[in-house]
Amino acid sequence: MNLKPVLLVALLASLVLLAACAKPATWVGVTPGEMVVCERLAVRIDGAWSRLEGTQQPKHDVWTSEGMPLDQLHFYAGLAEGEAFVVVKDRPADKPIPRFRKDMQAQDVVEMYEAFASRDGSVFKLEKLAPARFADESGFRFEFSRVRKGDEVRTRGVAYGAIHRGELFLMVYEAPRIHYFAKHLPQVEAIAQSARAREKG
Amino acid sequence: MDRRDFVGTCGCCGAMALLGPALRAAQAWTPPPRIPRPSPKTDEGGLWALMDREEERLRQSSFLVRDGALSAYVHAITCRLAQAHCPDVRTYVVRSPYFNANMAPNGMMQVWTGLILRAENEAQLAAVIGHEVGHYMARHSVERLRDAKSRTAFAHVLGLVPVAGTLAGLGVLAGAFAYSRNHERVADQIGLELMAAAGYPPLEASKVWTNLLAELQAEKDWTGDASSRSLLFATHPTEKERQTKLEAAAKALGQSELDPRVPALRQATAPxxxxxxxxxxxxxxxxxxxxxxxxxxxxxxxxxxxxxxxxxxxxxxxxxxxxxxxxxxxxxxxxxxxxxxxxxxxxxxxxxxxxxxxxxxxxxxxxxxxxxxxxxxxxxxxxxxxxx
Structure with a gap:
């Protein structure tokens, strides 16, 4: 194999990507106050956040305060049985992707997230898992640390989750261990405390 | 493209090549003298300088396993195999669950934890390391560098030609950089010789391959998909044939009564x-x-x-x-x-x-x-x- 086919493949891939990104996702400022994430999770926001619009993922919202990849706040709102943190299809390559099951316990959800967060070889470590109220449910809260494979940045994360009427609601905040994690943590905790599940409209 | 891709050597070096004809040459094989550091003015010197920088990055990496006892154990295996070349080789254990090892031309050897986990005994680990040492002793990367097909690749490594997209991970383009079949065959031959000389039963080399084949088949049975993502099998299409020939070559070398050292590996890796x-x-x-x-x-x-x-x-x-x-x-x-x-x-x-x-x-x-x-x-x- 020489490089020419590789370059050709790269070129084709770029074209496909360009076509797919005809409507590129863009960051839009979030207005402080009450808002409903993915039409399923009502939260109260204080502080300056931006959310990514146009991601084609109706049950996943991603926010940032300082800008990616410095800090990121992910919401997964209303994942149903068989769904995953990414859009999965019925093909062999997707078979290993962990999917939500409504009989999952807190540990199972953490593990499902861990598989997602370490899919690129990043090192994920659960630091704490404890019961917590979230989205009107007896849910759980977990803390983790991660060494990102790509840039070897050490991050910390905190997440709140609950299974509400057979659907998963999860909110995950992650930022570099140095400075950024602590900076936005109080706001994130306040958002988690304010979260209320909304029934399907 | 990342210049680390050039360290990718054979992509994954349980790669055991066609050994039938090679065996006859093997009997006359003796280890070459130590490899001196090339002049920085040469292409080989330039490659070494690149690898030196990579090695510095590796030393800082969070994925480097910083366990003196484990590193010393793996390095001792390398030294048993590399003999006089031992002072020129540094062994790094890298935390990555995949089956891989590689050796850069400057003597930087990486052994991934997924490989150590899979070795049933010290001899099997030595088989893969011996294969890598074989590439090093035969200076295959230099030949590859001077090969016309690799020149473009080398330009990419140096960052002279922009490549679209990010190609994360060592070995993604292993196909582009893979050693030739002949290089693999020679490295296998040297690897078996080094194993036998170091007191390891050469037959264990083919068992590494047998086990990997079984894993691949099991994955295929489960997903219904031959894993194109496997570094190993992406670059080594005739695995079954290689396993068979390797086994025959090892049997010809004999020394099956040597101790494969099961407890030594188990003890070193237990923690x-x-x-x-x-x-x-x-x-x-x-x-x-x-x-x-x-x-x-x-x-x-x-x-x-x-x-x-x-x-x-x-x-x-x-x-x-x-x-x-x-x-x-x-x-x-x-x-x-x-x-x-x-x-x-x-x-x-x-x-x-x-x-x-x-x-x-x-x-x-x-x-x-x-x-x-x-x-x-x-x-x-x-x-x-x-x-x-």
């Missing part, structure tokens, strides 16, 4: 095995993992740690009937030495799901007694209050 098995399952290649764990539990039926992870693999795969298989594996593990306390947590979770509260309490109680400060202790304690 890390649990972490590596956890990393293994995070790959979510359950066909491969189950083949590996079946092998580990068969090799030592009294190995509670392997039995526990077999249960974990079934639980995580979650296919039809896997819940029962996981439960059986956990129950077996709980009665064996070496099972981690997590086996009781795993049992507790299954009992809780099935509504068996007394059994759940007993299992969680045993887990908390062993790991009162576990990261999930608070969550587990909350379960103990359930059901009155």
């Amino acid at each position: 890390w095995r649990q972490v590596w098995l956890e990393d293994e399952l995070r790959r979510r290649k359950f066909g491969e993992s189950l083949a590996l764990l079946d092998r580990l539990t068969a090799a030592d039926p009294q190995d509670g740690q392997a039995a526990y992870f077999l249960g974990e693999a079934y639980r995580l795969r979650a296919s039809e009937g896997d819940g029962e298989r996981a439960l059986a594996a956990y129950q077996k593990a709980a009665g064996l030495p070496g099972a981690p306390p997590e086996v009781h947590r795993a049992l507790g979770v299954l009992h809780r799901k099935a509504g068996r509260l007394p059994e759940m309490r007993e299992a969680f109680g045993r887990y908390l007694a062993a790991r009162p400060d576990a990261e999930d202790a608070e969550m587990i304690r909350s379960y103990l209050t359930e059901g009155g």
